[in-house]
Structures are given as structure tokens and as C-alpha cells.
Amino acid sequence: MSKKFSFLANATNYEYTKQDREHMVNTGSRDIAIIGLSSRFPFADNYTEFWDVLSADASCIRTFPAVRKQDAENYLKSIRPTEHSFDFIEGAYLDQVDQFDYSFFRITPIEANMMNPNQRIFLETAWECLEDAGYGGDKIKGTNTGVYVGYMADSEGSQYRLMASDTNKQHYAAGVTGNLASIIPSRISYLLDLKGPSLLVDTACSSSLVAIHLACSAIRSGECSMALAGGVRTVLLPLNVQEKIGIESMDGRTRAFDDLADGTGIGEGAAAILLKPLDEALKDRDHIYAVVKGTAVNQDGASIGITAPNVVAQTEVIVKAWRDAGIEPETISYIESHGTGTNLGDPIEINGIHAAFQKFTDRKQFCGIGSLKSNIGHLYDCAGIAGMLKLVLSLQHREIPASIHFTTPNRKIDFLNSPIYLVNRKKKWEKNFPLRAGISSFGFSGTNCHIVVEEAPRLQGSPTVEGASPEVFTLTANSKRTLIRYIDRYYQFLTDHEDIDLKNLCYSANTGRSIHSFRIAMIVESIAELKEYLNRLIGGVLDDYRDGKGPIFYGDKETKKSTNTDISDHLVKLAQAYTEGENIRWLGLYNKKHRYTIPLPTYPFERERCWISIPDSDDSVSKAVGGFSLEGKANSEMYSETEYLLGKIWSEELGYTSINIHSSLYEMGGDSILATKIVNRYNQICSSTITIADVLKWQTISELAHVIEHREYFGVGNQSIYIIEALPPQPYYPISSAQKRIYILQQMIGKEISYNMPFAIKVEGLVDYSRLEEAIVQLIHRHEAFRTSFHDVDGEIVQRISDQIHFTLHHQHSTLEQLPNHIRNFIIPFSLNQGPLIRANLFCLHAGNHVLLIDMHHIISDGTSLSILLQDFVQLYNKAEINALPIQYKDYAGWHNRFLQSKELEEMRQYWLDQFSGRIPTLYVPTDYPRPTLKNSEGNIFEFYADESLFGAINKLCLETQSTLFMILLSAYYLLLFKYSGQEDLIVGTPISGRRSADTEKMVGMFVNMLALRNYPNNHKSIKGFIEEVKENALSGFQNQDFQFEDLIDQLGMPRSVNRHPLFDVVFALQDGRMSSLQCGELQLSSYSINSNSKFDFTLQAFPRKTDILFTFEYSTQLFQEETMRNMAHHYLLVLIQMTQDRNQLIKELELKRADATNSAKLFQEMDFDF
Incomplete structure (x- = not known):
């Protein structure tokens, strides 16, 4: 690992010098601190590696990565079967865009596969940014934090939606939200319960810098207390096509301000920053990377062309930003330019900067300029935040990377007589304090943005000395494997930063991260001791950790040399409680202690492939779905047959290819509907039975399997009680308790329609009346319930099934205005002793527009029956083959009456009698009208809904x-x-x-x-x-x-x-x-x-x-x-x-x-x- 965070090792008290404060007189209270960073760029998975790329004067332009090329070709061949080869242009590409830790964000694999890679990448990037700032997990939950994301939804942003629609229609509904651009910021707000504005910003190339401007404005106005701002861009199908927008270079390289410049290359990446008022950041002892002094946005207005740059507008936006910052323009010593390397754009940008400086100074060659696009191409909507990251890192390191691919100045630019010089070699940044810089981003939409940035307040003094004392250090992850990777990441980090402050490290690790199931805690007194313990865990001690049973507490309190034994004992109890699953309020431990947040390694996501399945492609994900694996036991332990079977059912219902037997059904995206499916599938296969209550109570495979195996061992829960056998033919059959209840109530209310179940279907298209009637007649013959009538025979209510029954589909013409009255007249009481207990009428409104009204009695149907009826009707109308039903409702009623005599039902009876022993309450809710002596079924419906946020x-x-x-x-x-x-x-x-039986479904x-x-x-x-x-x-x-x-x-x-x-x-x-x-x-x-x-x-x-x-x-x-x-x-x-x-x-x-x-x-x- 490179020397990460070399400028962060010893966070101390932040103080402004006298000279600093002189520059704050007018604007200090408006300054915004950048307290968190994260990024993902080509050849750089984090911002430290990104700085290494810049410092090495590296060009990230290359051919399209092989794995991604294969994915692109598989898709293109599926929609263009006659084409066999495709030409992709060179660019600054990410290695992977198909990897995502869906389980970390509690997203099912199916939904993750269908989700736009931009949304997945930015979600992880945003999380890393918050952790980098020390605001991970619940620390930021519920706060008035805003989210601002620059993103061009109508460009490359919509490509994955089209790909998913073309290839995965069966799962497309699962990916609707994952392909809505507005969900990119709002998903972050939703996951973390953030209450500030959540906005998508699209101003073309300036989108992400404008997002920063809007975030700073919202903070200054009090609209939010903090804000996450950033952008993301991927190019999924970078085909070499004839249609171009006119700014592309021939070889994919960007030669900003060079005489051979012929345009810009393409690039990919994501970045985010966390913003907070400077005075609040100082008070809260946050780590500060840089300070935003001023921002401005304007528009080109009427110029030579809607996408052409406007020199006057560019000058004005720069001056406007300087005034907003309240600084002397001569204190600006570097500008990160828009720098697209176009013959038109480069000279206009230099002229705009020159004109802006001329309003304040005649000095020459005092301000450097460079362009990140020379390294990573043009990231369009993500270009502004990428340039901001380069600028912030340059301020931190006090070094300006070279603008590469530069040989000869553009002949249209007179650098010698300009305030500007090109930084074509890496140089130390050695101006007077504080260092100040600007960054520009100009959208081809005509929206321009400029931001003034200043280095962070310099560190003075040293941390408050509290004396040597034990510290508790914790790490937590979603799995044992990830926890080991996290431990290794910290060990490498400490190897590079042995002089880091232990107290601040423990404070930041304990308070600034989310809490997960797998935890370690240790009590240490030095960085060397912490490294030693981490190394032991990497070396195999962690193998003794029992997954899901009780995370280990690591640390030998008997070897502590601390004189403060009371504190040590307290920390031991704290660490033990933490590893036993307690949710510790760590901030209380550090109350009144001067601790500072410092950047530390962020969570090591356990990414898996998430991509659309390409029909008939060799690399299709769908071919891997058939297999799955179980996790959660040591290598030497075998999984039981029950665990394996439950794992297979769960994986197929949820879409996971790997299931941890200790993962909760809820955490994996399950609900009561899924629980029902698990119960029915398991009971179909096995001799023992489980219930919905079992699955909802024992929420992991491990727990549920243990309960099932315990019951089987002691002979509890025989599935045979739910096996229903067909009854022999007979004139009459017994009825179920539910039917008896409805029969009695119907007799009590007489000719009332309370137990009618009418529903209406709008039918659009040319209706074949005879075919429609035939389908309904076939439905009646398929389900005996429709051919059932009820009779009192010798004082016992029974049911009779008719072999043949007369049915006619009525149809009549109606206007839309007449229809409600026609429907009311059609819904009349049934005679239960005369079948069929189903009626239907087709109302013709006009050609191609009908309403089919079906009315049934509740004694032969329920809500689930309506869905079954519709499914069967569609198949029968389409003349599809339907498997015959193995049993009918009369057979269930016979089983039900036998079950009434069982021991199991007696136990249930006693449960309910215990529930209602003693006085039974009557509910009194205020009504608008007195309760009538005879209450009928007259009613209405009022509809309302909970929106996406509340849901x-x-x-x-x-x-x-x-x-x-x-x-x-x-x-x-x-x-x-x-x-x-x-x-x-x-x-x-x-x-x-x-x-309860699969045969009744x-x-x-x-x-x-x-x-x-x-x-x-x-x-x-x-x-x-x-x-x-x-x-x-x-x-x-x-x-x-x-x-x-x-x-x-x-x-x-x-x-x-x-x-x-x-x-x-x-x-x-x-x-x-x-x-x-x-x-x-x-x-x-x-x-x-x-x-x-x-x-x-x-x-x-x-x-x-x-x-x-x-x-x-x-x-x-x-x-x-x-x-x-x-x-x-x-x-x-x-x-x-x-x-x-x-x-x-x-x-x-x-x-x-x-x-x-x-x-x-x-x-x-x-x-x-x-x-």
C-alpha cells in the first residue's frame, strides 16, 4: 500500500494565524469546509491512489478492458445478431463496473443486477466519503444533510436501462427505481434518513461542480447543515461511431492548451466530498482538507451557438466567484481549468481568465493553470468534481501535478503576456499562506461554474495531553471474510503511519463507522501494540471466531501496565458488551475529551458481479443461478440436509448465489410474502411441517434448521396432518367451519348483499363474446366451488356438487354515465340452495371498450380465489393447457372436519379461549350517525397512500x-x-x-x-x-x-x-x-x-x-x-x-x-x- 494519508497522521488543534484571519474579515462565517473525500478513477480505487497517478504524470487512456468488452459484445450481438465485430474507442476506463456489495446495502441480487452501474458506484462512493469524514453509520442518521449529484440522465446515464429492457424483460420491474436518475441522490438520503435536500443536477459538463455550488449555497442559507456533493460517469458501449458532438480527439488523448490539440478523450469515474460550515467543523474537530471560499454560476445566454463557449460569460463567472469569496485575485496562484483541448475552447478559456485578472492586476505569469482531462479524459457530468478532487489533493500536498501531453503552446494563446502559465511539470506549491486556487467547469448547455478554494487552516500546537492510558479499538463488518480483510487493511495502514495518534485513531474508528454483526474489540496502549494484535488476528486467531454466535473480544487485560485500573476494567466490560452485540454509544465515552477525527481506512466492500443476463451468451449470469453456496461455518464443519434445502429455497426466492446461514431473512430483503413461499415450498418437499410463524420467528437458516431438526428428532410436527385426500363420490358433502359461519350470517341478514364479492374488469380490444363465455364456462367446470349449492338435510348444512350447470354470460350496451346504475342493479342476493353462485355481465361501452362484471358469493370464494380466477381465465381464453386440480374444495372441507377432532386443534382451541377469558371489550369509536338497530352492508371506499419516502x-x-x-x-x-x-x-x-397445503394454492x-x-x-x-x-x-x-x-x-x-x-x-x-x-x-x-x-x-x-x-x-x-x-x-x-x-x-x-x-x-x- 502506498503511504496513504501522509498529511493526516497527527491531527491537532486547528488555529488560524494572524495572516489567515486577515483574509477572513469579510467572509469567514461563510466559509465551507471540505471534511470528507472519496473517489474511484482509472488505475485508482481511492483518492490516495489517484494522487499517485497524478504525481507520476500518468495517462490513464487505454483500450477498453477485456472483461467489459466481452460484456458489451455479448449485449450488442444479442440485439444485432448479424454483426460479428465491434470497434471500441480508447479512453480512461474503470476496470470494472459490474461489481457491487449488494448485501451491504440490503439490496437483493436481482434488483442489484438490474440497477444502473452509476447508481451502484456512487452509492459506494458516497458511503466511503461519509466514513472518510467520520460520519459513517448512524452518526449522520436523521440529520439535516443534503445530497447533490451531478449526472446527465439523458446521455450515457440511460444506457443501462435500455440494455436491461432489451435483455431482461422478466426482471425489468425490479430495476425500475435502480434506473431512475433521481434515485441516485435520494437512495442515499433514504438509506441514511437524511432530511436535507436531495437533488440531481444536470447542466451537462458542469453538472458536478454546479452540484457543489448548490450544496454550499444551501449550507449558507441554512437549508441544510452539511451536504454531500459529487458525480459519477460510466461509458458502457464506447463504440467508434460516426456520430460525434465535435469535441472528441482522434486518439483519445487530451492535449489541453497545446498547438496540436484536436479535442478531448473520454473518461470514467466517481467522486464525492462532504461539506460543512468551517466554524462548525472547527468546533467539532473534524478533519479539514480544504475550504471553499466562494462559488458562482452563470449562463452564456445568447451567444454564437447554444453549445459554443462564451468568453464574456466565463470572465463574469470567475469575477463573481472572487467577489463571493471576498479575496484579492492576486492571491490566486493556480486554476484547475475546464481545459477540453479544443481549438476553439482553449483560447477562449485563457482569454476569459486573462480578462478577469485584468480587472484587478497587470501582473504576468503568476498563476499556474492545468487540466485533469490530460490524465483521465473528459468525464462530462463528473468532470467538475474530479477537478475539485485534484485541486484539494494538490493543496494538501502543496504540489501541483503536471498537465501532460503538452509540447508546444497553442499559437492562439499568448501565455507570456498573460497572468497565466501552464504547469507542464510537477512543481512545489510555495506561495504565501494561505494557498488559494480556482476551478472552472463550463457546460455545453451554457451553464458555467467557478469555485475558489483555499488550503485548510494550518495546524498549530499539539493535542491535549491526557497521559498514557488504555484505549479500546473496534472493527466491525458484515461477514468474517470481510472483517479479516478490514483487519489487514488497518494493519497495512498502520505500517505506513506508525506515528499516528492512538487516541484520535480509536476515537475516529469507534464513532465514525457503522456497526455490523461481526465485531472485534481490543484494548491497547500504543500503535505498536495495536499492530501486534491485528497481526495475530490475521495470522489465524480469528479462525476460532464462531460466526453468528458471539463475536470475539480480543485483548489480554492481565498484561496491561496501566496505572488507571478503573478505566481499564471499564473498557474491558465495554469491549465485551460490544462483541456480544450491544449497541454502544461511543460518543459518551469521549465526553469532555479533546479528540479529533482523522481519516482512516474505509469499509472493504465485498463486491460481487451484478450484471444483466444476456440470452444465449457464454457469460450469462443466468447460467450460474442454478448453483448456490452456503456460508457461515468453519471449513471443517458440514452443513445439514435441512440447512442445505432451506438455503436452496432462499437462494431461489431471493436471487442470491451465496447464503450465510446466520443472515436474517429481513436483512436479506425478505418479508412475510417470501415467508409464505418458503413455507409452502418446504412443506411440499419434506415430511415435517413448518409455519409462517416459524419462519418469522426463527429468521436465519441456522435457527430455523435447528428447530426443524429438533422437531423431527422428537417426532413433532407431522406433515401428514396437512395431507388432503380426495373424497369418494356422494350426493352431499360436509361444509367447512368458514362456510358454516357465512351460511348462518347470510340467513340472519336475509336478502342482503354483504357477502357478495363483485369485481369489475375493463376489457380493451375486440371481444369474441362466445370465446369469452366459453372461458367462463370452462372455469365453472374446472372449479367445483362454482357448481356448489347448500342445503339443510336433516338439520345439517351440507353442500352438493352438480355435474352440469347452466350459465349464460349476459351482455348489454351502456354509456359511462349509466354504468354505475347498471352495476348496482346487477348485484343482487344469491340463493345459496341454487347454483351457480357466480354471475357475469359484459357491458359494452363502445367498440373495443367493455367492462366485465363478475359477482360471486363469499361462501364459495375468497380474496385469493379472485386472483386464481383471473389467472385461469386468461389461460382458458388463450386456449392454453391447464393441469387438472388434484383435489377440490369439498375434499378440503372433508379434511377440515376430520382435523377438528385432532389433538393439534385442541391445543389451538385452548390458546384462543385463554386469549378471551374474562371480560371482552367492545370498541367505541365516535361515529357520525347513531348505530342503527339493523345494520346493513351499505358502504364506500376511501383511498390514500404512503409515498416512497414514508414506505x-x-x-x-x-x-x-x-x-x-x-x-x-x-x-x-x-x-x-x-x-x-x-x-x-x-x-x-x-x-x-x-x-396450509400446497394443493390448495x-x-x-x-x-x-x-x-x-x-x-x-x-x-x-x-x-x-x-x-x-x-x-x-x-x-x-x-x-x-x-x-x-x-x-x-x-x-x-x-x-x-x-x-x-x-x-x-x-x-x-x-x-x-x-x-x-x-x-x-x-x-x-x-x-x-x-x-x-x-x-x-x-x-x-x-x-x-x-x-x-x-x-x-x-x-x-x-x-x-x-x-x-x-x-x-x-x-x-x-x-x-x-x-x-x-x-x-x-x-x-x-x-x-x-x-x-x-x-x-x-x-x-x-x-x-x-x-
Whole structure:
């Protein structure tokens, strides 16, 4: 490793000299400190290596790297099959753009593969910048920090989106956000919960320098307290084509200001800086690289051409920046130029600088000039931040690198009679203090930017001497392998910096990094001792570390020579607690101690290939997906069959090719929907059974496998209880408890439509009426539920399956205005003793535009049945073959009645009776109208949604509390009800699918069961604690879900009522995200919204989608007005917002009136009803 951070080894007290302060008189309070750096450029993975490239006068121009060339050719051949060879131009290329540590950022492999490389690269670059500044992890979380990224979205920025669309249509939806340019800054704000502005800046070539200008302006105005600014650029298909924009050089080299200059080459890279008010940085003892004194931006306006440079505008923007900085222009001793090496642009830029200086001085040859583009080509939108990084490093090293590829001055430039001279050889920077410089960036959009930068305040004095005492040093990573790499990185760093201050090193390492699962801690008294311990760990001691069981604490306190034994004992306990998983508040340890942040090695990302799969290419990623590997055990330990099987299921559902058996399902991007898939797939294969509750409770493969193997050893959990066998033919069949419940309730309400399940589909295209009717008839024959009727035989309710049944698809013409009335007239009560319990009507609005209305009774279907019906209908309409169903609903009902006599169900029965022993509460929420004596099903729907920002915050809360989305949203619902009612004992109903056997997954029928979940919110509980209660209660409910709600009501002896439901009148349901459309042959099917009825007082349904959550309040119009539900929706989102902002606050601190609510979530936008 090169001598990294050689100018950083001994951070001490920052003081301005008298001379420094004279230059601050007018502008000191406006100065902005650069406190963090990061970069990735050709031949340089970090800014230290970048300086090595510059110091060596190196040119980074080369041929397109072989691996990237292969990827490019594979793609091009897939879309241009007749072409066999492609010519790529030379440029300053990154070695790799397909490597990314997706697990670190909790992104699934599929999403990472589809994500634009620019977004991936800048995400890692931004993280490194924050760590370099000492603001990694939670230290910056929730702060008013802005993010400003320069990026040209309509140029190379959109290339990967097109590549993904061409080759990976099946996964393209997973990559939508990963290819939106605006997500580049906002993903960083989302991940770190940053509250400042998050902006994408596109002014062409000046984008990233303008981003710095905007960031500084926002800090000065108080809009944000800190700001991350930067840019990124890659060129994925650098084909040698005829179409060019007129500034490209013939050989890819940039000869800025040379007489042979013929244009600029192309380059790639990424860089970021962290900005903070100088006075705050000094007060907080941050490391300061340089100081931004002044910035300015202007526009060319009307010039000779929209992309042509304007000398007057360039002069004006430089002068404007000098005035903003409040400096004497003669104190500027170097300018990092735009310097594109064009015959037109170079002379104009020199003339502009000359004219600017002439306004203040006649001095000649006192200000150097150079161009980074001579080293790394033109990075366009990333050029400004790249030049800024070069300038900052030059100030730090007090040395100006050469502008290379220069032989003879451009004959149109008179350097001798100019204030400017070209720095064509590396030179020491030895002007009076402080060193000052400028940097220019001019966009071909006409937007120009200039920034004045000054060296950091010089160091005076020495650190406060606290005396020799032990220090605790920690390192943490996401995996054992990464932790070892991190240890090695620190060892090499300390080898190069043996004179670094130990106290500042430990302070920076402990307070400025994120915390992960794999941890080491050691107590040391010197850099030499720290190096020795690190070397021991590299040498093999770390092999004793047990993955996921308890990170080691390394350090022998008995050998300490410290006289301050109390401190040493305290540090030992601290280190032990830390390695046992405690979240230590390190800043408290250093309270009132004068410690300084210093740059240290950043996190060693464990990158893996993330790239689109190219159909039929030899290098296709898809060919590797079939294989996977397990991690988490020492090499000598074998993985069990259960661990292997679970790993295979997880890898296929999540897209990972490598799974650590100690990684949490939540951390890997899983949720309750994935848990359901894991359960069904495992139970299909194995003789033992697992439940959704098992997967959600035991969140790692290691834990879940241990539980499964324990049950198998003791003979617990026999899968045979969920094996359903077909019944022999008979005139009548038993019904399930759920059907019995609905039958009784339907008889009680008479000719009411509460249990009708109507839904409407918009059908676009030329409809074949007979083909449509035939498809529905085939559906009725495929699913016996549609041919079922219900009868009272000798006092017992039974069902009968008809072999043949008459069905007619009605169709009629209608106008759009008439349609709602036609739909209301069509939805009428069913007679349960007469099949079929399904009707359909096709309304013709005009040619090519129809609405298909289907109405079914709830006794033969549920919400999942609607999805099955649609999927089957599309296949049948398309005349596709569908596998016959192995069993039908009557067979499930027969199994269900046998299960009612089982020992397992008796245990479930006892659980629910215990839940509702004693007094059972009735919920009283204020209504707009008195509760009627006979409550009908008249209802309506109010729709609202949580936007992307709130959805992201909710997902973070899920991860932090190890809860599912269902649990968080349900907890918020309880808190809303508590605030409305003041009651501390609440019961909410929630439906559960009830499809415990894989054979029922594609079957129409009434499987759903209602769970009555009882929880106890009160003012003295914390939100975090209450979420944990709801979580445990929900898991227990899932575990005991097979005891039917109707049977519970009978067991509790609760009386029936015609204006209230037993146990609860409010319901919460988490549904699958609705599909926006379906393709059915030549027809396009989409949702069509119809008014709803409401069986309960109100039901909150949540439909999570890719970037937001759609909520619906289905409410009784006999009790509530729409405005009341609007307010309730508003208050529900307020509860969610406050839960995500501070999960440790008490419930009593939740407010239902906040002025910032509408800025935090988009509450009420009408939208079509989706599938």
C-alpha cells in the first residue's frame, strides 16, 4: 500500500494565524469546509491512489478492458445478431463496473443486477466519503444533510436501462427505481434518513461542480447543515461511431492548451466530498482538507451557438466567484481549468481568465493553470468534481501535478503576456499562506461554474495531553471474510503511519463507522501494540471466531501496565458488551475529551458481479443461478440436509448465489410474502411441517434448521396432518367451519348483499363474446366451488356438487354515465340452495371498450380465489393447457372436519379461549350517525397512500425491529384506535389465507379464517415495546390459525347481533400489491373501480407496491361520512410517520395534529381500483 494519508497522521488543534484571519474579515462565517473525500478513477480505487497517478504524470487512456468488452459484445450481438465485430474507442476506463456489495446495502441480487452501474458506484462512493469524514453509520442518521449529484440522465446515464429492457424483460420491474436518475441522490438520503435536500443536477459538463455550488449555497442559507456533493460517469458501449458532438480527439488523448490539440478523450469515474460550515467543523474537530471560499454560476445566454463557449460569460463567472469569496485575485496562484483541448475552447478559456485578472492586476505569469482531462479524459457530468478532487489533493500536498501531453503552446494563446502559465511539470506549491486556487467547469448547455478554494487552516500546537492510558479499538463488518480483510487493511495502514495518534485513531474508528454483526474489540496502549494484535488476528486467531454466535473480544487485560485500573476494567466490560452485540454509544465515552477525527481506512466492500443476463451468451449470469453456496461455518464443519434445502429455497426466492446461514431473512430483503413461499415450498418437499410463524420467528437458516431438526428428532410436527385426500363420490358433502359461519350470517341478514364479492374488469380490444363465455364456462367446470349449492338435510348444512350447470354470460350496451346504475342493479342476493353462485355481465361501452362484471358469493370464494380466477381465465381464453386440480374444495372441507377432532386443534382451541377469558371489550369509536338497530352492508371506499419516502422509512423500521410490514402497519392501526377511543384493550380482526397445503394454492374456495388479535396499548408503553407485543401476539395467532373463528364464537357463547359483529367491528388486512393490467390474447385487462359494501364498521386494507403503499378504508356509510374517513386516513399516516421518526418515544407522545404531515406523505389521491 502506498503511504496513504501522509498529511493526516497527527491531527491537532486547528488555529488560524494572524495572516489567515486577515483574509477572513469579510467572509469567514461563510466559509465551507471540505471534511470528507472519496473517489474511484482509472488505475485508482481511492483518492490516495489517484494522487499517485497524478504525481507520476500518468495517462490513464487505454483500450477498453477485456472483461467489459466481452460484456458489451455479448449485449450488442444479442440485439444485432448479424454483426460479428465491434470497434471500441480508447479512453480512461474503470476496470470494472459490474461489481457491487449488494448485501451491504440490503439490496437483493436481482434488483442489484438490474440497477444502473452509476447508481451502484456512487452509492459506494458516497458511503466511503461519509466514513472518510467520520460520519459513517448512524452518526449522520436523521440529520439535516443534503445530497447533490451531478449526472446527465439523458446521455450515457440511460444506457443501462435500455440494455436491461432489451435483455431482461422478466426482471425489468425490479430495476425500475435502480434506473431512475433521481434515485441516485435520494437512495442515499433514504438509506441514511437524511432530511436535507436531495437533488440531481444536470447542466451537462458542469453538472458536478454546479452540484457543489448548490450544496454550499444551501449550507449558507441554512437549508441544510452539511451536504454531500459529487458525480459519477460510466461509458458502457464506447463504440467508434460516426456520430460525434465535435469535441472528441482522434486518439483519445487530451492535449489541453497545446498547438496540436484536436479535442478531448473520454473518461470514467466517481467522486464525492462532504461539506460543512468551517466554524462548525472547527468546533467539532473534524478533519479539514480544504475550504471553499466562494462559488458562482452563470449562463452564456445568447451567444454564437447554444453549445459554443462564451468568453464574456466565463470572465463574469470567475469575477463573481472572487467577489463571493471576498479575496484579492492576486492571491490566486493556480486554476484547475475546464481545459477540453479544443481549438476553439482553449483560447477562449485563457482569454476569459486573462480578462478577469485584468480587472484587478497587470501582473504576468503568476498563476499556474492545468487540466485533469490530460490524465483521465473528459468525464462530462463528473468532470467538475474530479477537478475539485485534484485541486484539494494538490493543496494538501502543496504540489501541483503536471498537465501532460503538452509540447508546444497553442499559437492562439499568448501565455507570456498573460497572468497565466501552464504547469507542464510537477512543481512545489510555495506561495504565501494561505494557498488559494480556482476551478472552472463550463457546460455545453451554457451553464458555467467557478469555485475558489483555499488550503485548510494550518495546524498549530499539539493535542491535549491526557497521559498514557488504555484505549479500546473496534472493527466491525458484515461477514468474517470481510472483517479479516478490514483487519489487514488497518494493519497495512498502520505500517505506513506508525506515528499516528492512538487516541484520535480509536476515537475516529469507534464513532465514525457503522456497526455490523461481526465485531472485534481490543484494548491497547500504543500503535505498536495495536499492530501486534491485528497481526495475530490475521495470522489465524480469528479462525476460532464462531460466526453468528458471539463475536470475539480480543485483548489480554492481565498484561496491561496501566496505572488507571478503573478505566481499564471499564473498557474491558465495554469491549465485551460490544462483541456480544450491544449497541454502544461511543460518543459518551469521549465526553469532555479533546479528540479529533482523522481519516482512516474505509469499509472493504465485498463486491460481487451484478450484471444483466444476456440470452444465449457464454457469460450469462443466468447460467450460474442454478448453483448456490452456503456460508457461515468453519471449513471443517458440514452443513445439514435441512440447512442445505432451506438455503436452496432462499437462494431461489431471493436471487442470491451465496447464503450465510446466520443472515436474517429481513436483512436479506425478505418479508412475510417470501415467508409464505418458503413455507409452502418446504412443506411440499419434506415430511415435517413448518409455519409462517416459524419462519418469522426463527429468521436465519441456522435457527430455523435447528428447530426443524429438533422437531423431527422428537417426532413433532407431522406433515401428514396437512395431507388432503380426495373424497369418494356422494350426493352431499360436509361444509367447512368458514362456510358454516357465512351460511348462518347470510340467513340472519336475509336478502342482503354483504357477502357478495363483485369485481369489475375493463376489457380493451375486440371481444369474441362466445370465446369469452366459453372461458367462463370452462372455469365453472374446472372449479367445483362454482357448481356448489347448500342445503339443510336433516338439520345439517351440507353442500352438493352438480355435474352440469347452466350459465349464460349476459351482455348489454351502456354509456359511462349509466354504468354505475347498471352495476348496482346487477348485484343482487344469491340463493345459496341454487347454483351457480357466480354471475357475469359484459357491458359494452363502445367498440373495443367493455367492462366485465363478475359477482360471486363469499361462501364459495375468497380474496385469493379472485386472483386464481383471473389467472385461469386468461389461460382458458388463450386456449392454453391447464393441469387438472388434484383435489377440490369439498375434499378440503372433508379434511377440515376430520382435523377438528385432532389433538393439534385442541391445543389451538385452548390458546384462543385463554386469549378471551374474562371480560371482552367492545370498541367505541365516535361515529357520525347513531348505530342503527339493523345494520346493513351499505358502504364506500376511501383511498390514500404512503409515498416512497414514508414506505422506505417503514421498511427501515421493519428491519430495525425485526418485524414484518404487516406487524408495523397493524401496530399503527392499534395506536390509531387507541387515540380515537382511549381504550387500552383492543381487538382487531385480520384475515389469514388458511391455505396450509400446497394443493390448495390454485383452488377456488372459502379458505380464509379471521383471527381476532387482542393487544393492550397505553400511554406509558414505548412504540418499540408495543411493536414487540403486537409481533409476539401475531406470531402466536399465526401458529394457531387453524381454529376457526366461528367455532371460537360458539365456544365463547357470544350472542349474535344484527348491528355488531362478535369480538370486533374493525378489521385490518395486508393484501398482495395489485397488478395494474393483464394481457389476455389480443385483449388488455385492467381494473375498474366500483363502489363497495362494508361488512364491518371499517376495514383498513394495505396494498404494498414497488415504491409506495396503497391503503383503502372500506367503511359503513350508515355510521361514517367520507370526511371522517379522510381525517382518519390522515391521522393513520401521522402515526406511521412518528413511529418511523422515533420508535423509542412513548405512545402518549404521539400527536394527531402536525403541520408537516402533508409534506411527509401524499395522503389522498384518487386512483383506479387495481388487481
